[in-house]
Amino acid sequence: MQPPHFWHRPPGLWSTLLAPLGALYAAGTARRLAKGTLLRLSVPVICVGNINAGGTGKTPTVIALAQRLQDMGHTPHIVSRGYGGSVTAAVQVDERSHRAANVGDEPMLLAAFAPTWVSPDRAEGAQLAVQNGADVIILDDGFQNPGLHKDLSMVVVDAARGFGNGKVLPAGPLREPVATGLARADLLLCIGPKKAQSHFTEAWGQPSCPHLKGRLAPLQTGMDWQGSRVLAFAGIGHPQKFFATVQELGAEIVKSEALEDHQPLSQALMARLENEAKLLDAQLVTTEKDATRLPDDFRAKVLAVPVRLEIEDWSALDKALSKLF
Numbered sequence: 001m002q003p004p005h006f007w008h009r010p011p012g013l014w015s016t017l018l019a020p021l022g023a024l025y026a027a028g029t030a031r032r033l034a035k036g037t038l039l040r041l042s043v044p045v046i047c048v049g050n051i052n053a054g055g056t057g058k059t060p061t062v063i064a065l066a067q068r069l070q071d072m073g074h075t076p077h078i079v080s081r082g083y084g085g086s087v088t089a090a091v092q093v094d095e096r097s098h099r100a101a102n103v104g105d106e107p108m109l110l111a112a113f114a115p116t117w118v119s120p121d122r123a124e125g126a127q128l129a130v131q132n133g134a135d136v137i138i139l140d141d142g143f144q145n146p147g148l149h150k151d152l153s154m155v156v157v158d159a160a161r162g163f164g165n166g167k168v169l170p171a172g173p174l175r176e177p178v179a180t181g182l183a184r185a186d187l188l189l190c191i192g193p194k195k196a197q198s199h200f201t202e203a204w205g206q207p208s209c210p211h212l213k214g215r216l217a218p219l220q221t222g223m224d225w226q227g228s229r230v231l232a233f234a235g236i237g238h239p240q241k242f243f244a245t246v247q248e249l250g251a252e253i254v255k256s257e258a259l260e261d262h263q264p265l266s267q268a269l270m271a272r273l274e275n276e277a278k279l280l281d282a283q284l285v286t287t288e289k290d291a292t293r294l295p296d297d298f299r300a301k302v303l304a305v306p307v308r309l310e311i312e313d314w315s316a317l318d319k320a321l322s323k324l325f
Contacts, residue, residue, distance in 0.1 A: 002258075002260065003053075003054060003173060006165065007164045007165055007167075007172050007173040008161055008164045008165065008173070009165060010165060011165050011166070011167065014171075015165050015167045015171045015172055016171075017171075018167075018170050018171035019167060019171045021169075021170055021171065022167050022168035022169060022170065022171035022172065022174075023168070025168050025169045025170070025175075026168045026176050026177055026180070029144055029175060029176045030176070030180070032144070032146055033144065033146050034146075035146065036145075036146020036147060038146065038147070038148065038149040039123045039126075039127075039147060039148050039149060040149040041126055041127070041130055041137065041148070041149070042130060043130055043134060043135050043136055043137060044136045044137070044151040044152065044324040044325065045126065045136075045137045045139055045148055045149060045150050045151050045152075046065065046136065046137065046138050046139065046150070046151065046152045046153075046154070046321075046324075047139040047142055047143055047150040047152070047153045047154065048061050048062050048065060048138060048139065048140060048141070048154050048156060049139070049141050049142055049143025049144070049153065049154070049155060049156070050141075050143065050155055050156050050157065050175075051143070051155055051157070051163060051174055051175055051176060051178060051181040051182070052157065052158070052161070052163065052164065052173045052174060052175070053169060053173050053174070053175055054173065054237040054238075054261060055158075055236050055237015055238055055261060056156045056157055056158045056161075056191070056237065057156050057158060057189075057191040057214075057216065057309070058140060058141060058156050059106050059109060059110065059140075059289060060216055060307060060308060060309040061154070061156050061189060061191075061214075061309055062078060062110060062138055062140050063109075063110065063113050063308070063309070064214075064308065064309040064311065065138055065154075065317075066078060066110075066113050066114040066138055067113065068314070068317070068318075068321070069136055069138075069321070070114070072321070074135050074136050074325070075133055075134055075135045075136070076114050076134065076135075076136045076137070076138050077114060077115045077116070077117060077129035077130075077132070077133075077134035077136075077137060077138070078107075078110050078111075078113075078114050078115070078116040078117065078137075078138045078140055079116075079117045079119060079122055079125040079126045079129055079137055079138070079139050079140065079142075080104065080106060080107045080110065080116065080117070080118055080119075080125075080140040080141065081104075081118070081119070081120060081122065081140075081141060081142070082103045082104035082106075082107050082118030082119070082120075083104050083106065083141075083262060084100070084101075084104045084105060084262045085100070085101065085102050085103040085104035085107070085118060086101060086102055087102055087103055087118055087120075088120060089119075089120075090117060090118070090119035090120075090121065090124045090125045090128050091103070091117070091118055091119070092115060092116070092117050092128070092132070093107045093108065093110075093111040093116040093117070093118060094111075095108065095111050095112065100292045100293040101264075101293075103118045104118060104262075105262060105289050105290070105292045105293050106140065106289060107140075108292035109288055109289050109292055110140065114138070115129070115132070115133075115134070117129050121147065122139060122142050122145055122147055122148050123147040123148045126139070126148055136324070136325075143155065143181070143184075143185075144175055144176065151324055152186050152187070152320055152321070152324060153184060153185050153186050153187070154185070154186065154187040154188075154189055154317075155181060155182065155185040155187070155188050155189070156189045156191065157188065157189070157190050157191070157200070158190075158191055158192060158238060158241075159190045159191055159192025159193070159196035159197045159199070159200040159213075160192050160196040160199070160200075160241075161173075161238070162199075162200050162203050162204055163178050163204060166178060178204070182207050182208060182209060183208070185207075185209050186209055186210075186320060187209055187210050187211075187212060187316065187317060187320060188207045188209055188210070188211050188212065189212045189213075189214055189311075190211065190212070190213050190214070191213075191214050191215060191216060191309070192215060193215055197213050210316040210320070211316075212311055212312070212313070212316055212317060213311070213312045213313070214309050214310055214311040214312060215309075215310055215312075216241070216245065216307040216308070216309060216310075217307060217308060217309075217310050218245055218248065218249055218305060218306070218307050219306040219307060219308050221306065223303070225246070225249035225250045225251040226249075226250035226251075227250065227251075227252060228250075228251045228252065228283060229251075229252050229254050229280065229281055229282040229283065230246060230251045230252065230253055230254065230282050230283050230284070230285045231253075231254060231255045231256075231257070231273060231276060231277040231280060231282040231283070231284050231285070232246050232251075232253050232255075232256045232257070232285050232286070233256070233257035233258075233259060233273060233284070233285075233286050233290070234257075234258065234259060234286055234287050234290055235259035235260055235261055235262060235263040235265070235290050235293070236261060236287055236289060236290065237261050239256070239258035239259070240258070242286075242287050242305070243256045243258075245305060245307060246285060246305060249305070251285070254280045254282045255276065255280060255282065257273065259290075262293075264293065265290065265293045265294055265295065265298075266295075267295055270294070270295055270298045274298070274301065283303060284298075284301060284302040284303065285302065285303045285304070285305055286302055286303075286304055286305070287304065287305065287307075288304045288305070288306045288307070290304075291304040
């Protein structure tokens with residue numbers, strides 16, 4: 001379901017009424033972290049997580065980090081819980097035999113960039129990754145998971161949305177209070193255009209940890225989008241960001257369809273979208289992550305628009321990485 005509008009507005013009636021439940025949620029998170037038995041691995045563990053519930057840009061951050069580590073000569077493996085997948089035991093993602101329904105859409109995408117493991121128990125998945133040659137683990141999400149010692153934790157936040165109304169679930173979009181989360185973070189990565197970055201700083205100030213700034217930019221594939229009529233659909237945390245990216249490429253969005261995050265792309269849904277696109281004389285387009293959930297017979301009919309994270313200044317991250325090896 002889409003998040004309530006009041007999550008991203010100044011605190012009002014609903015957030016005030018739900019604040020006691022938010023306090024209970026925050027206390028539960030704190031207790032879980034305090035009681036956790038942390039497994040320390042023989043290789044560094046880098047956590048890419050968030051304080052917000054929902055999409056903030058973790059997946060492109062994990063991809064960028066994996067590529068950075070590979071360029072440094074390392075062999076990163078990615079460990080994910082595999083949200084939306086059906087597997088119940090730790091498994092390495094195989095792009096040839098697995099589907100998003102098995103391992104989740106994000107791991108299917110991540111596996112194209114580095115060996116990726118899906119495990120309900122992140123510690124077990126990380127141990128298997130080490131046994132299979134990883135010299136560094138990238139933990140996709142898991143900032144609030146107590147099972148594994150993190151040598152470096154990066155919190156990712158969307159610059160435009162920030163930390164919403166600053167309240168904890170269900171009163172707001174947060175898994176824990178901002179100050180509590182940032183106190184455990186080694187780096188904060190804020191993703192968005194310059195205007196949104198400025199707004200974030202005005203609203204939330206400078207964090208105590210190093211503050212990186214980045215933006216998601218469409219990957220140049222040689223496709224000329226200028227003037228193309230498209231029906232754009234996306235089932236990600238913030239679909240409007242994807243629609244804005246498509247427009248930046250020069251395409252004309254004749255219709256946009258914002259789906260639920262990780263929503264299954266059923267035959268019935270895709271048939272409807274295909275018929276609407278034909279009536280509008282438009283090309284179906286979606287995100288890379290959504291494309292992993294497409295039914296096989298629609299993979300050739302839908303164009304994916306890949307985006308990559310561009311970080312304004314890598315120096316703080318490079319410095320942090322250099323201390324791990």
